[in-house]
Amino acid sequence: MRYFLTALxxxxxxxIALSADIDPRxxxxxxxxxxxxxxxxxxxxxxxxxxDWQRSxxxxxxxxxEKTSLxxxxxxxxxxxxxxxxDDNNMWTFAPKVNRIIKVPSSMMSQSWMGSDFTNKDISKxxxxxxQYDHKLLETREQDGHxxxxxxxxxxxxxxxxxxxxxxxxxxDNILLEQQFWDQDGVLVKTMKALEIKQLGGRSVAxxxxxxxxxxxxxxxxxxxxxxxxxxxxxxxxxxxxNLRNPxx
Numbered sequence: 037m038r039y040f041l042t043a044l045x046x047x048x049x050x051x052i053a054l055s056a057d058i059d060p061r062x063x064x065x066x067x068x069x070x071x072x073x074x075x076x077x078x079x080x081x082x083x084x085x086x087x088d089w090q091r092s093x094x095x096x097x098x099x100x101x102e103k104t105s106l107x108x109x110x111x112x113x114x115x116x117x118x119x120x121x122x123d124d125n126n127m128w129t130f131a132p133k134v135n136r137i138i139k140v141p142s143s144m145m146s147q148s149w150m151g152s153d154f155t156n157k158d159i160s161k162x163x164x165x166x167x168q169y170d171h172k173l174l175e176t177r178e179q180d181g182h183x184x185x186x187x188x189x190x191x192x193x194x195x196x197x198x199x200x201x202x203x204x205x206x207x208x209d210n211i212l213l214e215q216q217f218w219d220q221d222g223v224l225v226k227t228m229k230a231l232e233i234k235q236l237g238g239r240s241v242a243x244x245x246x247x248x249x250x251x252x253x254x255x256x257x258x259x260x261x262x263x264x265x266x267x268x269x270x271x272x273x274x275x276x277x278x279n280l281r282n283p284x285x
Contacts, residue, residue: 060171065166067204067210067211070210071241075098076098093111100275106120137280173187184207186205211242236264247259
């Protein structure tokens with residue numbers, strides 16, 4: 037499981053001088069490490085909102101390292117058991133209604149995850165932005181008693197990525213406040229924003245994250261974290277296709 041902001045970003049803030057000692061790549065890596073820890077367990081609710089309907093799903097999530105995670109739906113009953121397993125850049129989904137495990141090909145990583153505004157790529161919390169992008173610190177500013185860093189990340193010319201650039205705002209306590217996704221023509225397509233920050237699992241985290249497209253502001257998906265524990269021990273059997281189909285935890 038993917039990483040994850042409006043009132044926080046739109047408040048009035050005063051720019052301060054950029055520091056030559058700050059490595060923007062390190063800031064992004066630290067934000068990713070802060071959210072996942074060496075491992076984690078979390079309970080959350082995903083709410084998909086559309087102008088004429090809204091639905092929510094309760095989920096449990098386990099992560100280990102940067103490339104291993106499992107997400108399983110627990111409620112409502114009709115969706116319970118749906119799951120996603122990520123292991124070393126490979127992704128599988130399981131749907132109990134058809135009793136099938138499906139491997140998600142790379143060509144489908146940009147498609148919607150469980151009908152939400154998050155894509156399979158977003159949920160994978162891929163480290164591509166660390167490895168395949170160049171990073172530039174655009175601005176450093178004071179915000180809500182913290183220092184916030186605005187970073188522009190542009191993919192390497194040969195990188196097999198969708199976006200023309202991403203712009204991230206990261207707080208000095210490693211919380212990702214906002215992530216903007218721009219297309220190859222320089223148009224802002226969607227944003228992921230932290231709407232609420234809480235103390236959970238012994239650290240400050242973005243407890244409510246909203247993803248939405250710029251051209252359809254009435255359509256969005258929120259992930260709300262109710263509980264999270266960091267640096268917990270997980271058995272190897274947890275992150276297997278067998279456990280994806282027949283949960284033992």
